[in-house]
Amino acid sequence: MSYLGVGVSPGTVPVYHGTKLIVLDRRVRIAELVLRGVSLGLGVLAIVLIVTDTQVKEFFSFQKKAKFTDMKVLVFLVVANGLTVGYSLVQGLRCVVSMVRGNVLFSKHLAWLIFSGDQVMAYVTVAAAAAAMQSGLIGREGQAEFQWMKLCNMYGKFCNQMGEGIATAFVVSLSMVLLSSLSAFSLFRLYGANKNKNAAW
Amino acid sequence: MSYLGVGVSPGTVPVYHGTKLIVLDRRVRIAELVLRGVSLGLGVLAIVLIVTDTQVKEFFSFQKKAKFTDMKVLVFLVVANGLTVGYSLVQGLRCVVSMVRGNVLFSKHLAWLIFSGDQVMAYVTVAAAAAAMQSGLIGREGQAEFQWMKLCNMYGKFCNQMGEGIATAFVVSLSMVLLSSLSAFSLFRLYGANKNKNAAW
Numbered sequence: 001m002s003y004l005g006v007g008v009s010p011g012t013v014p015v016y017h018g019t020k021l022i023v024l025d026r027r028v029r030i031a032e033l034v035l036r037g038v039s040l041g042l043g044v045l046a047i048v049l050i051v052t053d054t055q056v057k058e059f060f061s062f063q064k065k066a067k068f069t070d071m072k073v074l075v076f077l078v079v080a081n082g083l084t085v086g087y088s089l090v091q092g093l094r095c096v097v098s099m100v101r102g103n104v105l106f107s108k109h110l111a112w113l114i115f116s117g118d119q120v121m122a123y124v125t126v127a128a129a130a131a132a133m134q135s136g137l138i139g140r141e142g143q144a145e146f147q148w149m150k151l152c153n154m155y156g157k158f159c160n161q162m163g164e165g166i167a168t169a170f171v172v173s174l175s176m177v178l179l180s181s182l183s184a185f186s187l188f189r190l191y192g193a194n195k196n197k198n199a200a201w
Numbered sequence: 202m203s204y205l206g207v208g209v210s211p212g213t214v215p216v217y218h219g220t221k222l223i224v225l226d227r228r229v230r231i232a233e234l235v236l237r238g239v240s241l242g243l244g245v246l247a248i249v250l251i252v253t254d255t256q257v258k259e260f261f262s263f264q265k266k267a268k269f270t271d272m273k274v275l276v277f278l279v280v281a282n283g284l285t286v287g288y289s290l291v292q293g294l295r296c297v298v299s300m301v302r303g304n305v306l307f308s309k310h311l312a313w314l315i316f317s318g319d320q321v322m323a324y325v326t327v328a329a330a331a332a333a334m335q336s337g338l339i340g341r342e343g344q345a346e347f348q349w350m351k352l353c354n355m356y357g358k359f360c361n362q363m364g365e366g367i368a369t370a371f372v373v374s375l376s377m378v379l380l381s382s383l384s385a386f387s388l389f390r391l392y393g394a395n396k397n398k399n400a401a402w
Contacts, residue, residue: 070346073335123378126324127331134274134332138339138349145271148339148349177324184385191386192393 029099032182036092038175042168043085049165049182050074050081055158058144066151066158073128073135074162077169084172087121113178122180127172132166218256228301232370233383239376243369244286251275251282256359267356274329274336275363278370281329285373288322312388319381327372333367 053074054067068074091114139159142150152159246276255268269275290314340360343351353360 066346071344072338072342096322119378119382123324123327126327130328130331131335134335135339137273138336139347141273143272144348145267146350148344149347151347161323177320181320181385184382185389185392188386189392190296191390 015026017038026033028182028185032179033092033095033099035175035179036095039172039179040088040092042172042175043081043088044170044196045163046081046168047078049161049168050078053158053161053165055155055169057154058124064072066155068162071135071162073131075166077132077166079130080124083168083173084121084125084176087117087123091094106113106190108187108190111183115183118176118180118183122176125176129166129170129173132169136162136166150158229383229386230296232244233380234296234300236376236380236383237267237289237296240285240380241289241293243373243376244282247282247366247369248279248286249372250362250369251279254359254362254366255358258355267352267359269363272336272363274332275366278333278367280327281325282370282373285322285326285377288318292318307391309388309391312384312391316381316388319377319384323374323377323381326370326377330367330371330374333370337362337363338366342352359388 050068054065056063056065058064068078136159138148139151140163142148222297253271255266257264257266259265269279337360339349340363343349
């Protein structure tokens with residue numbers, strides 16, 4: 001129970017010693033750590049699934065190889081997930097350090113930095129997953145009106161693994177969405193409705 | 202200056218009479234109204250641009266017509282923007298009514314509702330815009346490895362108008378992103394760090 005009080009003068013923030021807020025703050029911290037771990041682990045898995053996705057087909061006298069770089073959007077998805085992995089590693093470490101040290105996030109500058117980073121990463125991962133899903137759908141269904149033919153008839157294994165990679169990236173983007181709500185909570189509660197001292201924006 | 206005080210007991214929330222918070226609250230309210238207006242207006246423009254986007258080409262003896270329903274993702278974009286327009290209308294009216302009545306948002310239930318709605322709309326519009334951009338890019342550049350041919354050589358006017366529609370939808374999604382940050386601010390400041398009364402989550 002004591003980690004919330006360390007480094008905080010009881011005179012300045014007396015209410016932080018209330019049980020409800022201590023429990024709430026601990027839950028937020030644990031949820032954040034779990035979600036950073038999910039983003040990190042599944043981000044790596046999505047990259048591995050997409051980067052290793054190849055299939056060779058023989059057409060009579062010649063071979064044709066499908067690989068992820070044939071679809072520009074998969075390259076974008078790999079880059080977006082690479083950024084997420086690096087970002088989650090740094091933020092996860094920060095989270096662990098602040099839990100071990102027992103710091104409470106009261107710095108508006110740091111809270112703004114985390115909030116902004118999480119927002120950017122959430123929208124980038126959602127956009128990358130949505131764009132990849134769209135290409136995946138065209139690959140699976142084709143777009144007959146424009147003579148964009150189905151891939152999945154020809155490259156079944158390539159297509160399945162691509163689907164698994166995109167689904168994993170989708171879960172990564174969901175965890176980034178939840179994280180961006182958590183960091184919004186951690187930032188904006190510092191602008192509490194009856195907190196006069198730091199009200200200037 | 203008085204609208205912030207109406208319906209609020211000075212004894213309950215005395216700090217809301219501080220000049221800084223009054224100015225901040227008014228700025229947030231005005232920014233919200235402007236962004237709801239932008240989402241509404243540009244949402245309608247995006248729908249009109251996409252729905253009216255057709256082009257007829259003659260190939261020797263037969264005609265071929267490109268229309269927005271040929272690309273499933275454009276139908277999704279129109280639906281997403283339709284939802285945004287309806288949602289922005291309702292939220293804009295709520296915003297105007299609360300400004301006229303001089304209410305301040307202190308209800309956590311309502312704040313959660315607005316926050317959740319804004320979050321969903323922000324991510325849906327970003328995903329729709331990203332997916333449409335991806336299809337648009339395939340249309341412009343083609344995907345030679347899979348024999349997905351360029352559209353824009355054949356349907357230049359169709360392609361340009363589609364680009365304008367997608368760009369407009371992108372601006373709509375940006376304003377929804379900003380709105381979701383504003384509503385996060387309005388919600389989570391109710392969980393102010395030294396506000397004990399309503400601290401249970």
